[in-house]
Amino acid sequence: MKKNLLVAQSGGPTAAINATLAGVIGEAKAHEEIDRVIGACYGIQGVLEEKFIDLTELVDTEEKLEKLRVTPAAALGSCRFKLKDISEDDSQYRQIVEILHKHDIGYFIYIGGNDSMDTVAKLSKYCKDKGIDDIQVVGGPKTIDNDLMGIDHCPGFGSAAKYIAAVFAELEQEMCVYDTKSVIVVEMMGRHAGWLTAAAALADIPNADVPYLIYLEERPFSIERFIEDLKTKLDGSDVVMIAVSEGVHDEEGRFICESVSSAKGLDVFGHAQLSGTGKILENAIRDQIGCKVRSIELNLLQRCASHILSATDIEESGELGANAVRLAVAKQTGLMSSLRRVSNTPYRVAYEGVDIQQVANAEKKVPQEWINEDGNGVTQECIDYLLPLIQGEMSCHFRNGVPDYLILK
Amino acid sequence: MKKNLLVAQSGGPTAAINATLAGVIGEAKAHEEIDRVIGACYGIQGVLEEKFIDLTELVDTEEKLEKLRVTPAAALGSCRFKLKDISEDDSQYRQIVEILHKHDIGYFIYIGGNDSMDTVAKLSKYCKDKGIDDIQVVGGPKTIDNDLMGIDHCPGFGSAAKYIAAVFAELEQEMCVYDTKSVIVVEMMGRHAGWLTAAAALADIPNADVPYLIYLEERPFSIERFIEDLKTKLDGSDVVMIAVSEGVHDEEGRFICESVSSAKGLDVFGHAQLSGTGKILENAIRDQIGCKVRSIELNLLQRCASHILSATDIEESGELGANAVRLAVAKQTGLMSSLRRVSNTPYRVAYEGVDIQQVANAEKKVPQEWINEDGNGVTQECIDYLLPLIQGEMSCHFRNGVPDYLILK
Numbered sequence: 031m032k033k034n035l036l037v038a039q040s041g042g043p044t045a046a047i048n049a050t051l052a053g054v055i056g057e058a059k060a061h062e063e064i065d066r067v068i069g070a071c072y073g074i075q076g077v078l079e080e081k082f083i084d085l086t087e088l089v090d091t092e093e094k095l096e097k098l099r100v101t102p103a104a105a106l107g108s109c110r111f112k113l114k115d116i117s118e119d120d121s122q123y124r125q126i127v128e129i130l131h132k133h134d135i136g137y138f139i140y141i142g143g144n145d146s147m148d149t150v151a152k153l154s155k156y157c158k159d160k161g162i163d164d165i166q167v168v169g170g171p172k173t174i175d176n177d178l179m180g181i182d183h184c185p186g187f188g189s190a191a192k193y194i195a196a197v198f199a200e201l202e203q204e205m206c207v208y209d210t211k212s213v214i215v216v217e218m219m220g221r222h223a224g225w226l227t228a229a230a231a232l233a234d235i236p237n238a239d240v241p242y243l244i245y246l247e248e249r250p251f252s253i254e255r256f257i258e259d260l261k262t263k264l265d266g267s268d269v270v271m272i273a274v275s276e277g278v279h280d281e282e283g284r285f286i287c288e289s290v291s292s293a294k295g296l297d298v299f300g301h302a303q304l305s306g307t308g309k310i311l312e313n314a315i316r317d318q319i320g321c322k323v324r325s326i327e328l329n330l331l332q333r334c335a336s337h338i339l340s341a342t343d344i345e346e347s348g349e350l351g352a353n354a355v356r357l358a359v360a361k362q363t364g365l366m367s368s369l370r371r372v373s374n375t376p377y378r379v380a381y382e383g384v385d386i387q388q389v390a391n392a393e394k395k396v397p398q399e400w401i402n403e404d405g406n407g408v409t410q411e412c413i414d415y416l417l418p419l420i421q422g423e424m425s426c427h428f429r430n431g432v433p434d435y436l437i438l439k
Numbered sequence: 440m441k442k443n444l445l446v447a448q449s450g451g452p453t454a455a456i457n458a459t460l461a462g463v464i465g466e467a468k469a470h471e472e473i474d475r476v477i478g479a480c481y482g483i484q485g486v487l488e489e490k491f492i493d494l495t496e497l498v499d500t501e502e503k504l505e506k507l508r509v510t511p512a513a514a515l516g517s518c519r520f521k522l523k524d525i526s527e528d529d530s531q532y533r534q535i536v537e538i539l540h541k542h543d544i545g546y547f548i549y550i551g552g553n554d555s556m557d558t559v560a561k562l563s564k565y566c567k568d569k570g571i572d573d574i575q576v577v578g579g580p581k582t583i584d585n586d587l588m589g590i591d592h593c594p595g596f597g598s599a600a601k602y603i604a605a606v607f608a609e610l611e612q613e614m615c616v617y618d619t620k621s622v623i624v625v626e627m628m629g630r631h632a633g634w635l636t637a638a639a640a641l642a643d644i645p646n647a648d649v650p651y652l653i654y655l656e657e658r659p660f661s662i663e664r665f666i667e668d669l670k671t672k673l674d675g676s677d678v679v680m681i682a683v684s685e686g687v688h689d690e691e692g693r694f695i696c697e698s699v700s701s702a703k704g705l706d707v708f709g710h711a712q713l714s715g716t717g718k719i720l721e722n723a724i725r726d727q728i729g730c731k732v733r734s735i736e737l738n739l740l741q742r743c744a745s746h747i748l749s750a751t752d753i754e755e756s757g758e759l760g761a762n763a764v765r766l767a768v769a770k771q772t773g774l775m776s777s778l779r780r781v782s783n784t785p786y787r788v789a790y791e792g793v794d795i796q797q798v799a800n801a802e803k804k805v806p807q808e809w810i811n812e813d814g815n816g817v818t819q820e821c822i823d824y825l826l827p828l829i830q831g832e833m834s835c836h837f838r839n840g841v842p843d844y845l846i847l848k
Contacts, residue, residue, distance in 0.1 A: 043616045072618045103612035110617075192840060199842040200743040203512035206848075207452045208519075209481045214739075232841055326738045330623075334609040338746045340840070420840035431601060431749070431829040432641055433608040439615075 032065040033136025033164075035355065037085070039172075040073035040142035040149070041110065043103035044186030045193075045336050046347040047172045048436075050141050051106065052099040053351025054170070055089050061359050068133065071439045073109035074140070074149050077126055082133065083439060094436055099344060100426045101435040102336035112145060113152050123156040130165050137166050137358040141351070143173035143184075144391060147366055151390040154364035166358040169366035169386055170351055174333045176225035179392040180384035182371040185350055186333070188343025188419035191229035193335040194218060195420060197328065198233030198271060202240050205269040212322035213260065213315055215272040217308030219332060222277060224248050224396045226332065230273030231408045232416055241267050242407065247277035248396045249405040251286055256311065257318050259406050264321065276307050276327075286310055336433060341422025346379065353381040377418035441474040442545025442573070444764065446494070448581075449482035449551035449558070450519065452512035453595030454602075454745050455756040456581045457845075459550050460515065461508040462760025463579070464498050470768050477542060480848045482518035483549070483558050486535055491542065492848060503845055508753060509835040510844040511745035521554060522561050532565040539574050546575050546767035550760070552582035552593075553800060556775055560799040563773035575767040578775035578795055579760055583742045585634035588801040589793035591780040594759055595742070597752025597828035600638035602744040603627060604829060606737065607642030607680060611649050614678040621731035622669065622724055624681045626717030628741055631686060633657050633805045635741065639682030640817045641825055650675070651816065653682045657805045658814040660687035660695055665720065666727050668815050673730065685716050685736075695719055745842060750831025755788065762790040786827035 037054050039047055051069075058064045069088075071081040083106075089095055098105060113122050130138060140150050150169040157165050171178050176187035198216065205214055218226040224246025234242045241263045245251055263270045279285045287306040312325035346369060354367035365383035372378045400412035427434045446463050448456055460478075467473045478497075480490040492515075498504055507514060522531050539547060549559050559578040566574050580587050585596035607625065614623055627635040633655025643651045650672045654660055672679045688694045696715040721734035755778060763776035774792035781787045809821035836843045 043613055075618070101612065102609050104616045107618060108616045195841045196746045197740065199844070200511050200745055201739060203510065203745075203844060204452055204739050204743045207513045207517045209484070209516060324739065326740065327736075329735045330610060330613050330733065331606060331735065331740070334613045336609055336612075337605045338834075417840060422840070423834070423837050425747075425832070425834075428832050431826060431831070432604045435608070435612060 032063060034066045034068050034134050035064045035137040035139065035358070036068045036070060036077070036130065036133070036135045037139045037141065038070035038073050038077060039104035039106045039108050040140060040146035041108060041173065042143065042333060043108060044172050044174050044333050045102045045189040045339055046186040046343050047141055048101045048105045049099045049344045049347035050170050050172060050185055050351035052095050053348035054139050054355055055085050056095055057352035057355040061355065063359050064137065068135065069106045069438065072107040073111060073142070074113065075109040075111040076107065077129060078122065080129055088438055097427055097434070097436040099348060100336055100339060100424060102334040102426065105436060105438040107439055110145070113149055116152060116156055120156065123153060126153060127157065127162055127165065136164055137355070139168050139170050139354045139358060141170035141172055143175065144178060144393065147178070147386055148390040150366065151364070151386040154386060157363065166361055166363040168354045168358045168362065169389070170354045171366055171368065172347070174226060175220050175223050177223035177393045177395070178389055179394050180366060180389040181368040182379065183419055185343060185347035187225060188340035188346070189335070190226055190332050191232065191416060192340040192420035193332055193338050194226060194229040194328065195232035196338055198230045198273070202233065202269070202271055205271065206240065209268070210322055211264060211268050213270045213272060215274060215308045215311045215315070215323065215325040217274055217276055217325065217327045219328065220247065220275050220277060222247065222393050222395070224275045227273050227275040228396055228408045228412055229416060230271070231413055232420060240269050240271060242271045242273065244273045244407050245275065245278055245405070246396050246401060247275040247279065248398065249401055250281040251278035252280060253286070253314050257314060259404065260315065260319065264319070272311065274307055274311060278307060336426035339424040340420045341424045342419055344424050349381060357383045374414060374418065441472060443475045443477050443543050444473045444546040444548065444767070445477045445479060445486070445539065445542070445544045446548045446550065447479035447482050447486060448513040448515045448517050449549060449555035450517060450582065451552065451742060452517060453581050453583050453742050454511045454598040454748055455595040455752050456550055457510045457514045458508045458753045458756035459579050459581060459594055459760035461504050462757035463548050463764055464494050465504055466761035466764040470764065472768050473546065477544065478515045478847065481516040482520060482551070483522065484518040484520040485516065486538060487531065489538055497847055498845070506836055506843070506845040508757060509745055509748060509833060511743040511835065514845065514847040516848055519554070522558055525561060525565055529565065532562060535562060536566065536571055536574065545573055546764070548577050548579050548763045548767060550579035550581055552584065553587060553802065556587065556795055557799040559775065560773070560795040563795060566772065575770050575772040577763045577767045577771065578798070579763045580775055580777065581756070583635060584629050584632050586632035586802045586804070587798055588803050589775060589798040590777040591788065592828055594752060594756035596634060597749035597755070598744070599635055599741050600641065600825060601749040601829035602741055602747050603635060603638040603737065604641035605747055607639045607682070611642065611680055614680065615649065618677070619731055620673060620677050622679045622681060624683060624717045624720045624724070624732065624734040626683050626685055626734065626736045628737065629656065629684050629686060631656065631802050631804070633684045636682050636684040637805055637817045637821055638825060639680070640822055641829060649678050649680060651680045651682065653816050654684065654687050654814070655805050655810060656684040656686035656688065657807065658810055659690040661689060662695070662723050666723060668813065669724065669728065673728070681720065683716055683720060687716060745835035748833040749829045750833045751828055753833050758790060766792045783823060783827065
């Protein structure tokens with residue numbers, strides 16, 4: 031008996047989350063168990079509010095599917111909405127199951143990051159506990175932070191890493207233009223993992239004569255030590271490039287940026303909303319060294335830069351969406367679609383499903399052994415891990431000189 | 440008799456200034472009057488210090504020339520160095536002429552913005568006044584600010600404008616992801632002209648349902664009026680995109696950003712170094728409206744984004760370099776290589792030379808009639824002017840997933 035497939039997106043947008051959506055839509059057509067593909071707008075919140083659109087109808091040509099693949103941010107919309115604890119109140123779960131039954135939905139693919147995988151974990155467990163076996167819930171991974179467990183690397187990360195490497199390469203050219211001592215500090219996103227910041231090291235490869243200082247949040251940060259590091263580098267070079275995670279903190283865990291102390295600076299999951307680390311370092315350099323210095327916060331630009339995508343990332347993101355459909359149809363509920371790195375040279379991956387319980391609410395940090403002894407750079411092993419993920423260039427479509435996206439909602 | 444050609448770059452880098460350099464190098468080969476192409480590193484300062492490199496040797500293949508075309512920033516290095524007033528002290532001019540004679544240089548192409556055209560004007564006037572007729576000095580225009588007189592639009596501007604339009608298109612997708620009222624403020628460079636900010640309007644075309652508010656420095660700015668504008672737009676839309684020039688100021692000419700009052704915030708030309716306008720508006724929105732708001736300062740990223748270039752800009756930038764060589768060889772000293780828009784539909788330009796005196800130390804602002812009555816957007820005429828300049832996509836070369844540039848110095 032044919033059932034409909036529901037797909038939704040959640041968490042922070044990425045440049046590749048729609049590639050996963052396109053993978054889901056494309057693969058669904060190949061399965062006779064699936065009738066229509068329905069999209070929920072604004073994540074699980076949209077499911078509860080039955081904000082549904084018919085994706086089989088809206089994305090009915092290869093051309094639209096192709097355009098969707100390279101459209102940034104979440105075409106279905108997203109939410110930051112945490113389901114209640116089942117043991118305290120299971121009404122939301124009952125409601126979701128009712129809605130899914132009402133719309134004849136047998137498969138639910140939820141694409142998102144850590145918090146979204148928590149939703150998949152809770153909902154699939156609820157269904158199992160209640161003996162509801164006609165709804166398969168599968169997670170589709172995504173996060174530019176690259177901090178999901180149970181997967182070699184996260185879709186969306188490769189494109190963000192490629193953007194960051196490109197930006198550093200460009201800024202390095204900028205900085206070398208004047209014949210004076212100058213320093214640039216670039217602040218990357220990443221609350222509790224330094225993967226994006228580590229990607230700056232990829233730009234360091236082609237022009238090895240300009241030194242980089244790279245500070246990940248995985249190592250305690252000290253402004254005094256940082257200034258010493260920089261002074262040493264400035265002894266040997268006019269230009270120094272600095273990459274820093276927004277979440278760097280001292281030995282006691284206090285963030286270098288100040289805003290964390292404000293109660294207003296918390297999102298709905300209780301995460302601190304950080305900003306300003308780069309600015310603080312810029313000011314410290316100006317005060318304590320006095321050379322020319324600028325800081326740049328990459329901000330949202332690093333997660334939506336559809337004009338420079340990693341072809342590897344877009345391909346894998348799509349394949350992870352397709353794999354999620356295959357898992358759901360095979361009644362593998364409670365899994366996250368995942369990939370394993372089978373080999374690094376040549377780079378090859380295999381697609382699989384992993385138990386969502388090992389993914390939800392955990393964070394994968396940059397391993398300590400991939401950070402150099404001084405805590406101001408990454409090792410070759412880290413670069414070897416990162417480099418395959420940014421191979422190949424893709425971009426969004428353009429019309430009349432400006433990006434042309436597929437708009438769904 | 441063959442003479443050498445000297446070329447140098449000056450002022451703020453752009454993503455297209457090396458396309459002009461490539462145009463100079465490529466065209467020089469076609470002229471038997473020219474022996475070798477010599478590059479001065481770090482602008483006119485490098486000329487005074489005889490920091491010369493042999494470009495005929497360093498850029499000896501079509502492949503290298505092609506790579507140079509799409510390498511961002513100034514491959515020869517740049518300076519911000521103002522020659523002394525001739526009437527007070529002409530020693531620098533004498534020294535430059537001596538150095539040029541010593542190196543058998545008959546042609547000097549200086550690529551730069553307003554201040555660099557001032558250098559061309561002074562040096563060519565000095566040569567004329569002294570009856571030195573074996574040195575032809577020609578200016579090659581460039582500035583992302585698009586504020587040079589005597590030219591329809593400036594090389595480098597088209598690529599920066601395309602980058603800005605792409606960024607706005609991407610951020611618009613980002614902002615529409617959540618089902619909540621949210622505002623983004625993006626601050627563009629441009630000390631005394633709002634051209635770059637106007638380019639945000641190009642992203643407004645494809646998705647006309649998200650309102651844009653665009654504030655150029657050409658109109659006095661009032662935070663009170665701005666908040667009223669925004670409230671009105673938020674009545675009709677969840678998302679509002681705001682573009683603002685760093686240099687917006689009130690009726691009395693006081694910059695909205697605060698840093699201008701500091702004496703330290705002046706560059707060697709006495710220009711105020713501005714920053715923080717976007718942040719100030721972000722805070723005003725948070726305080727006075729209270730909706731979700733973020734600000735982004737595009738900073739250096741807008742002038743070195745070689746991963747998204749306007750093909751039109753790169754082609755024209757090269758042709759302006761070639762045209763500068765043709766002017767120099769024709770002994771048209773004291774001119775700036777320029778282009779005129781012959782027609783808009785279809786878009787066609789013609790290359791010419793303009794008297795440097797009409798260019799130096801003047802600024803071309805966005806015409807008042809191209810700004811809407813409310814002072815918060817641009818007219819169709821402005822868009823018609825801008826749109827041809829961002830047509831066609833090009834990017835730097837990539838190797839192993841990261842940008843691969845031609846490094847000269």
